[in-house]
Amino acid sequence: MPSEEELFEAVDALLEGDPQLPLPAERARLREAAGVTQARLAQALKSTTQTVKNWENGRSEPRPPRLQAYLRLLEGWAAKYPPEPRAFTTAPQEPAVPSVPAPAAAPASAAAPVGQSRAKPAASSRRPAAKEPAVKEPAPATAVDARFENGPLAVIDVEDGQVLAYCVGGLVQTVPAKSLPALVDWTLMEAKLGQPKLSGPGKDADPLLVLTEAALERYGLPVALTEEERLAGRLPEGHKVLNQLARAEWKLTKRGFGPWARIYRPARGAERACVQLCIPSWHALDSRHWGEAAQLPPTELARLLGVYASRVMTPRGSTAVTGLELMTALHPPTRASEPDTEGRRHSEHNPGSLGKDPVDCAPCEAPDGHPLLADLPRFHVRGPAEKLFEEAYDWARPLTDAECMHRHLVGIDVNMAFAAGANGLIVGLGAPTHVKNPVFDAKLPGSWLVDLSHVDLSRVKVAKDKWAQLDGDLLPSPFTPKGEHPQGPAWYATPTVAYAVELGYEVRPIEAYVRYDNGRYLDGWYTRLRDAYLATMADLGVHADMAPADFLAAMDGYRQRDPQLALVASAIKATVKGGLGKLRERPRGEGWRPGQPWRALARPTWRPDIRAAVISRTRINLHRKIVKHAAFTGQYPVAVLSDCVVYATDGTTPLDFLPYRDGKPLPGGFKLGVNPGLVKWEGTQTVLWGEGVREQFHAPELNLARYIKDGTVTDVDNGE
Structure with a gap:
């Protein structure tokens, strides 16, 4: 005793x-x-x-x-230096430090009160007091999963010799791990990091660790890759840290130990043991989309990535990779079956998904060099009648004499244009079926060989039983990315052919590759990215359903209100475009030769037909608005680049030429707003600037939409 x-x-x-x-x-x-x-x-x-x-x-x-x-x-x-006494005119204010801890179920992404900490097994943690950010991290819509109560990720840093894990919401955990294998063990056993699955049959997101330069040095990793390692995208075999992982029986995926590394042990039943690493100093966070995020302090980087993770998903790689992974996370390829007679379940196809096995594309959908085209002559160039070529607009024309009399060129840009193009789109889920002389069906996704050269843009249907007379020479063709009029049969995705019918013209396909197994595969993907973008822009002071003038005012300088959240908005937009681009990923540095398969072809999400359908619909959506605007106002675009359209006008803002009446836009035309599919102000330059640039570079059809934002011409493109 x-x-x-x-x-x-x-x-x-x-x-x-x-x-x-x-x-x-x-x-x-x-x-x-x-x-x-x-x-x-x-x-x-x-x-x-x-x-x-x-x-x-x-x-x-x-x-x-x-x-x-x-x-x-x-x-x-x-x-x-005692603090100055405060005079109270009413009851005293509440103390700054709460006397009771937060409930255990408090959202991991919500900042805890100053001074509060949470006990951790075999490791300490704390929430440091910090100036409250201008915008709070979003709280999850559902109760926090106790397994992941500390959020989806942590930034690992070293300070005064101590390894610290900076989590979302300001939580800082002390990390006892002395080696990288021990860090992986700590993450899976004690850190309580991760994110719940996004759909019923899906899998929980693996915890993400972001390693700072100090953390790299602490765990024996280089702060930067050599040129050879950078080109290879990974550390060389035999590196001491890789040997440590191997001795601890940890494995790496085929991409090896690179900027986005995955460390795992084979799953046992439903139990996963996997940790992902993000290494900013190895250029894991592309500055084109993440700006200066790699240089942020740990707390701020954890906040930025945490907001993105909570609104989109835990990053799985680049924004492009994450965009593609989000599709799979929302539509997993398999699900558990109903119990059989003995009460056992097995894996079965998940309806509405792309399945677990890749399918071949149609020959016309295959990019050059695809194995399906291996028998073509070496230098054969496929024309429109052999190759589906659905791409975004890159079109421009000389200004008319009347347009040269205007003072300004004003650019408008469609918000989240490709996301809007994916919304409600019916796409193929399985393999294509070849059909000769088919009857066109606008609800059947596929690729159609059809002659649309008879469509006359000078006379088009703009509503039911309502035709409009237009100057077709001042409009881009809706059927080609360069805006050129088609000269004969060509391959088109379903939305393009459907638009020809909408304009009032008959179509007679010669053949088609259609997909009878189809569905609105991208709806959930669109909804999640739309909500993520709108929530982030609202945090930046730009809200849906603003009056046009208020919207333009709110967009002015919105990035400066919270630069970190502005980076989140940029990353969300890159997730859309990059994810769609991954649907037709080309070979990269794999020792590949034309006619041979490449790694991406083994994915069920390698689907060039889906990418083509989204781009087709996006281009058609834009052309429809251009036609509506021309029919109502007599104004025609002088340049179109992807989702940006430029008009000649005397005013300096979109409000000077967009036809609003009592605050309401032209039905079916352009509308200012933050929602996907609506437009924002891209930039304004003078007509003299545009004509001067074209004359300077001897390019009468230079696409001015490419430079309208700030007027800087850095890479002249004459359309060749």
């Missing part, structure tokens, strides 16, 4: 507790009151300026022996 003295000593120790520092804001106030800079304080405590900054903004806490020295200094300053 312990003695009475020992018990009292133990109780006294509990009463005394650990040294308690003042709140981060108070630390900064005391230092500033004393007239001491962060650099000078860092020098006195034998630390770094960045570490002192972290202490004062709540990103980290000092540890012994600096803890005791720092506390003594703050206590001395507190005696000299």
